[in-house]
Amino acid sequence: MSTKIKLGLFGFGCVGQGLYNVLNQTEGIKAEIVKICIKNPNKKRSLSADYFTLEKDEILFNEDINVVVEMIDDAEAAFQIVKTALQNGKAVVSANKKMIADHFDELYQLQKQYNAPLLYEASACASIPIIRNLEEYYDNDLLGAVEGIFNGSTNYILTKIFKDNIDFDTALKQAQEIGFAETDPTLDVEAYDPKYKLCIILAHTFGLFVKPEEVFNYGIQNLSTFDIQYANEKGYKIKLIAFCRKVDNKIVAGVLPRFIKPDNKLYNIENEYNGILVESAFTESQFFAGKGAGSNPTGSAVLSDISALTYSYKYEYxxxxxxxKVELTDDFSIDLYVRYSTANPIDTKLFTNIKESYANHESAYIVGSINFAALRQSDLIKRKDINLIVAADTKFEKLQNSIQSLEEETVAL
Amino acid sequence: MSTKIKLGLFGFGCVGQGLYNVLNQTEGIKAEIVKICIKNPNKKRSLSADYFTLEKDEILFNEDINVVVEMIDDAEAAFQIVKTALQNGKAVVSANKKMIADHFDELYQLQKQYNAPLLYEASACASIPIIRNLEEYYDNDLLGAVEGIFNGSTNYILTKIFKDNIDFDTALKQAQEIGFAETDPTLDVEAYDPKYKLCIILAHTFGLFVKPEEVFNYGIQNLSTFDIQYANEKGYKIKLIAFCRKVDNKIVAGVLPRFIKPDNKLYNIENEYNGILVESAFTESQFFAGKGAGSNPTGSAVLSDISALTYSYKYEYxxxxxxxKVELTDDFSIDLYVRYSTANPIDTKLFTNIKESYANHESAYIVGSINFAALRQSDLIKRKDINLIVAADTKFEKLQNSIQSLEEETVAL
Incomplete structure (x- = not known):
């Protein structure tokens, strides 16, 4: 690749405009926007009309363009663009976590086959340089775990809940009003967005390519004032945590809310910030934090990828x-707080070890150990009157055989 | 450089042995130790005697060796080794912050002249990949500031003081007993060690090469129980903070203790951990934390540099x-807590703005704004009965002309 970068952009929303601004303000990178492909010709644009086209081929088959930057929402359309660009030998930069997670193996193969790099630092935790760090710095390390707050919208909502002492619905509405949550907040609130990021992280942490469907995600949609009160009484916050961890040479992974104690570095990661803990044998515990969303942090990560292309950087995988030969496993034990309505009891046999149980006339909860595979097959994850939160001190251990349940009468009123 | 790394080691202490262990346990890197130069032939070694030599030329002029790893204490001897190695076209990895800070410009020139890379990720904050991140990821960014806890020994001492409610001398003794502070703790306690690291960070943050003598350092050696009580009453901790920051297109830099509030990410960085805040125009606030000392974290950073050499990585500066054209300036205002003995008053005219003053029959303090250049010339920094701590909310502003002092009688008893 020549060091002179000639860019073709797909999409010109917040991130695209942020990128344009950054390019204009920094001297450090010699890159020029040649063409921008947009969908809506009627929107008022801040740039000369010459820049814009409605025809994607004007970028994909433009020999003047050597780097394609894909910044559109539609994951399938984005994949077709990225695929064609790589097939034409162009380097590609993308921030589209769903597209990348859905097509990871194909994108890996395409890069090899056409010897064209695809970089996507902005796809996971925006401004935190986690992918390149995992790829480069920890390569020779014995990584044990990566976990953290991977979603800015839900972290903003959870911050509001605990700071302003408001309920989930009010916090969600506030987040939507200031643009930190979408009108349809499902992807964030039900933890799909952090799961896509986790899939990308899994590939760069353990070399594991998995489909998003294989990874369990449980969001904060069932969070009740009872749960919030429980956390407050214990001095905990609740954070939505994506995790992957090596246990007995297999990998456990998932996204679930978790109680977080004040001495955990994630406790103070608030609002739209993301935070990532990396554990490895020699560096031991590492921590990264930064803005996980927003046009500038994302634009900056995109630009950093563009900059890396000037010296022919590519992920080595x-x-x-x-x-x-590592693989995912669900055969491990997790400590879980399960809150349910007293009128509608849960099957306590699911627990291999009950540590606490409580009930009043409305709500009840059990804190205990549960097999992750059993959890995924149970109705606990489907019932709207139930909420699941991982215990603050949970370990992810290979399941033990001993079953120590409290007597059932202690959990009934 | 061939991808097969053949190593010549200088020194085989904790870090060297850690490196040997890591190399033996990881499959990710093909590197082989050819020779180890040691000073003391009588020490019992865990490896075969064939590995060892007392003659540095057996490494420096050995054509089988392409990477020299320098891990000795003596900064001047280390510089001669590194210089000769680079002159012989060998790549060099070093963790020697004093040597690198003292000879930064010469080492930069040597690398250019002999086209041989020198990597030193382990020299600043051990396991935190800050240099490569500043060098690579933030290159196209508009960096505003880098600041944090750069010294593990003093952070361990300060943690003990605030957790176990003990005084400075007791905490220092405990740190020495478990090996977290040297028998002569001056370099750490008086903030020379973090200053060397700051000099290295300055080069990779702002492109500024400065000599350590130009940068102000003030340690924790005068910390009294009065100061600790003041911090406790306000809910602060005290941390030794190295900082560099762009103010009006000039750079302010130094190392001083600072009051840290609970909402600051550095508040929870305890024991031998280091933490670094990076501020830039587009990513906004970033945070990195990890172990700042210890043979494994340091060995891991050294190994990461060795790994980077397999794909011909070098710092681009x-x-x-x-x-x-940036330069250091002392012409800025800093908010400082100055504690002194009531019997021996200080010149209040040094302050451009006094915000608080207090005195009892033994101790007194003033919190106020002071010109950094005036501070460096004053006797405040020399008197043993005085302690200086930067205010929690200090700004580093270009000095304003208005002088607003409280009346002198309010500070006298």
């Missing part, structure tokens, strides 16, 4: 290429 | 090479 070393952990994957080394052919390490 | 882009910010410096761009020829940006």
């Amino acid at each position: 070393k952990k994957h290429n080394r052919g390490a | 882009k910010k410096h090479n761009r020829g940006a």
Whole structure:
């Protein structure tokens, strides 16, 4: 690749305009926007009309353009664009976590086949340089776990709940009003967005390519004032935590809300910030935090990828290429707070070890150990009157055989 | 450089042995130790005697060796080794912050002249990948500030003081007993060690090469129980903070203790951990934390540099090479808590703005704004009965002309 970067942009929303602004304000990178493909020709634009086209081929088959930056919402349309660009030998930069997670293996193959790089630092936790750090810095390390707050919208909502002492619905509405949550907040609130990011992180942490469907996600949609009160009484906050961790040479992974104690570095990660804990054998515990959303942090990460292309940087996928035979497992034990309506009891046999139980005339909860595979097959994850929150001190251990349940009468009123 | 790394080591202490262990346990990197130069032939070693030599030339002029890893204490001897290695076209990895800070410009020139890379990720905050991140990821960003806890020993001491409610001398003794502070703790306690790291960070943040003598350092050696009580009453901790920041297109930099509030991400960075805040125009606030000392975290950072050499990584010094004309300035205002003995008053005219003053029959303090240049010339920094701590909310502003002092009688008893 020549060091002179000639860009073709798909999409010119917040991130695209942020990118344009950054390019104009920094001297450090010699890159020029050649063409911008947009969908809506009637929107008022801040740039000369010459920049814009409605025809994607004007970028994809433009020999003057060597880097395609894909910034559109539609994951399938984005994939077609990225695929064609790579097939034409163009380098690609994308922030589209769903597209990348859905097509990880194909995108890996396309990069190899056409010897064209695809960079996507902005796809996971925006401004935090986690992918390149995992890829580069931890390559020779024995990584044990990566976990953290991967979603800015839900973290904003949870921050509001605990700071302003308001309920979930009010906090969600406030987040929507200032643009930190979508009109349809399902992807964020039900933890799909952090799951896509986790899939990307899994590939760069353990060399593991998994489909998003394989990874369990449980969001904050069932969070009740009872749950919030429980957390407040214990001095906890609740954060939506994506995790992946090596246990007995297999990988456990998922996204669930978790109680967080004040001494956890994630406790103070508030509003739209993301935070990531990395555990490895030699560096031990590392922590990264930064804005996980917003046009400038995202634009900056996109620009950083563009900059890396000037010196022919590409992901090596070393952990994957080394052919390490790791796989996902659900055969582990997790400590869970399960809150339900007293009128509608849950099957306590699901727990291998009940540590606490409580009930009043409306709500009840059990805190206990549960097999992750059993959890995924149970109705606990479907019932709207139930909420699940991972215990603050949970370990992710291979399941033990001993079953120590409290007597059932202690959980009934 | 061939991808096969053949290593010559200088020194085989904790870090060297850690490196040997890591190399043995990880499959990710193909590197082989050819020779180890040691000073003391009588020490019992865990490796075969064939590895060891007392002659540095057996490494420096050994054509089988392409990477020299320098891990000795003596900064001047280390510089001679690194210089000769670079002159012989060998890549060099070092963790020696004093050597690198003292000879930064020469080392930069040597790398250019002999086209041989010198990497030193382990020299600043051990396991935190800050240098490569500043060098690579923030290159195209408009960096505003880098500040944080750069010294593990003093952070361990300060943690003990605030957690166990003990005084400075007791905490220092405990740190020495478990090996977190040297028998002569001056370099750490008087903030020379974090200053060396700050000099390295300055080069990769702002492209500024400065000599350590130019940068002000003030440690925690005068910390009294009165100061600790003041912090406790306000709900603050005290941390030793290295900082560099762009103010009006000049750079302010230094190392001083600072009051830290609970909402600051550095508040929870305890024991031997380091933490670094990075501010930039587009990513906004970023945070990194990890172990700042110890043989494994340091060995891991050294190994990461060795790994980077397999794909010919070198620091580009882009910010410096761009020829940006930035320079250090002391012409800024800093808010400072100055504690002194009531019997021996200080010159209140040093303050451009006094915000608080207090005195009892033994101790007194003033919190106020002071010109940094005036501070450096004053006797405040020399008197043993005085302690200086930067205010929690200090700004680093270009000095204003207005002088608003409280009447002198309010500070006298």
